[in-house]
Amino acid sequence: MEDLNQFRLEVRAWLAANCPPSQRQPMGADDQYWGGRRGTFPSEDAKLWFERMRDKGWTAPEWPTQYGGGGLSPQEARVLKEEMKTIHARTPLYSIGLWMLGPAVLEYGNEAQKQQHIRAIVNGEIRWCQGYSEPGAGSDLASLQCKAEDMGDHFLVNGSKIWTTGADKCDWIFCLVRTNPNVKKQEGISFLLIDMDDPGVTTSPIPLISGESEFCQTFFDNVKVPKENLVGELNAGWSVAKALLVHERKLMAEIGSDSPRQILQPNMAAREYLEFENGKIADATLRNALVEYDMLMQAVGLTHFRSFEEKNHGIRSGAHGHEVRRHGS
Ligand SMILES: Cc1cc2nc3c(=O)[nH]c(=O)nc-3n(C[C@H](O)[C@H](O)[C@H](O)COP(=O)(O)OP(=O)(O)OC[C@H]3O[C@@H](n4cnc5c(N)ncnc54)[C@H](O)[C@@H]3O)c2cc1C
Known part of the structure; x- marks a missing residue:
């Protein structure tokens, strides 16, 4: 101590x-x-x-x-x-590399992959995006169809990914691809790292109602991907994908807890804009909503603490981030 x-x-x-x-x-x-x-x-x-x-x-x-x-x-x-x-x-x-891909490569990647990618992530040299979702595979992610055919010395990737946040600004994408269509859905998926400068990779921003465009659809048209870009075993990408999602959930649960943002916190907004009676917010509905929010934030804090304590004791963190999101939604 x-x-x-x-x-x-x-x-x-x-x-x-x-x-x-x-x-x-x-x-x-x-x-x-x-x-x-x-x-x-x-x-x-x-x-x-x-x-x-x-x-x-x-x-x-x-x-x-x-x-x-x-x-x-x-x-x-x-x-x-x-x-x-x-x-x-x-x-x-x-960096999505820091929050999501790096921990997965440290756990499942081979030494060459760690040497190639981890330092580049730490140094901010490479910007990564996530290629999981597809037009027909959102919540039902295991139904993904983007395929990687084994061509001997490389994989040939064809298909598309959707909702790839920031893809038009990214350098590499980590993708779930179908490498075996003839088995149980989850058992025919592999985890591939793809350089977006490779011929055949294109991105197309998806316009949002706000006029901004954070999301893209990313297309793969006969993209040759070296075999050494496979993380983990062939057809065992589902395990890598799930491990990575644990880190993504943690990230989601921590959003807003790092750098101070230029946003008005609900408590401060209440003080500024709401009417008070006898030291209490006059509107009972708003008062309850604010208390619920405070309780949720307390729960988020305690969940982070639980995650941290588990890590200290070498226990692999499970779906705590999911719990926080579920309680918060
Ligand atoms: C801010 C943001 C950033 C994202 N960034 C990325 C990214 O970078 N890379 C990436 O790969 N993906 C990304 N996604 C996609 C995301 O992770 C999900 O895969 C996707 O939003 C869910 O798929 P979908 O939109 O096709 O919805 P669907 O799966 O079509 O679901 C639509 C609705 O149907 C409901 N539903 C679905 N199945 C069932 C069922 N069996 N029973 C009852 N209800 C059901 C859902 O709850 C939902 O309300 C992002 C999403 C968001 C919101």
């Missing part, structure tokens, strides 16, 4: 010296840095802050140092997070 206190003091001093004041301000979507081959920094300070954190390995605090990570224990990583939160430090790198 004393070591942890010492670590906290060191982190505090390092952050005080290295986090530029502008990077301790609430941020909007335009202030986020997502890395990648075509990534641009929102400001010089954002670049400096990212580079300092990257050089410490603190864009991925708990990942092994041999791949550029920080090598921190879960307790140390938590201290870092708490200290960053205390000074309102911004998240230096937003």
Whole structure:
């Protein structure tokens, strides 16, 4: 514990010296840095802050140092997070690679894949997107049809993925592909990494009612994918996919708990806009809604804590994020 206190003091001093004041301000979507081959920094300070954190390995605090990570224990990583939160430090790198793919590659990838991809994720060099959903395979994901045929030295991929967030800005995509159509649905799926610069990969933004277009459909037309891009065993991609979803659920449950955002919290909004009677919000329906929200946020906090404690004790985290979402929906 004393070591942890010492670590906290060191982190505090390092952050005080290295986090530029502008990077301790609430941020909007335009202030986020997502890395990648075509990534641009929102400001010089954002670049400096990212580079300092990257050089410490603190864009991925708990990942092994041999791949550029920080090598921190879960307790140390938590201290870092708490200290960053205390000074309102911004998240230096937003990345699906950090949140979802990296943990799956660390668990299921071979050494060559770790060498190729993990450091590039830590360093923000490659921006990843997720190729799971298809026009006919959303909730029923195992029905996916995008196929990868074994051509000896490579796979030939044909089909499409939908709702691929940010695909038009990404460099690589991790995909679930059908490698055997003649078995139980889940047993004929493989997990492939595909460079989106490869011939035959195209993306098409899907216009939303807001006029913005965060989502794409991504098409694969006779794309040659090297065999070494298969993560895990052939036809065993469903296990990799599920492990990755555990990390995605955690991410969903943590949204909004990192960098301070320019949003009005419900409690603050209530104080500003609602009428009060005897120190209580006058409208009972709104009062109840606000209490429910507070209780949910407490539950989210406790769920994070449970996840953290499980990790400390080497227990693999299950579907806690799902629980939080279910209770919240
Ligand atoms: C913000 C956001 C970002 C996303 N980003 C990505 C991404 O980057 N990559 C990616 O691969 N996917 C992404 N998705 C897709 C997402 O993960 C789901 O796969 C997808 O939204 C669900 O599929 P669908 O839209 O085809 O809906 P459907 O599966 O068609 O479901 C439509 C409705 O029917 C209901 N329903 C479905 N099946 C049943 C059933 N058997 N019984 C009763 N009701 C049922 C559902 O609950 C839902 O209300 C994203 C989704 C969102 C919202």
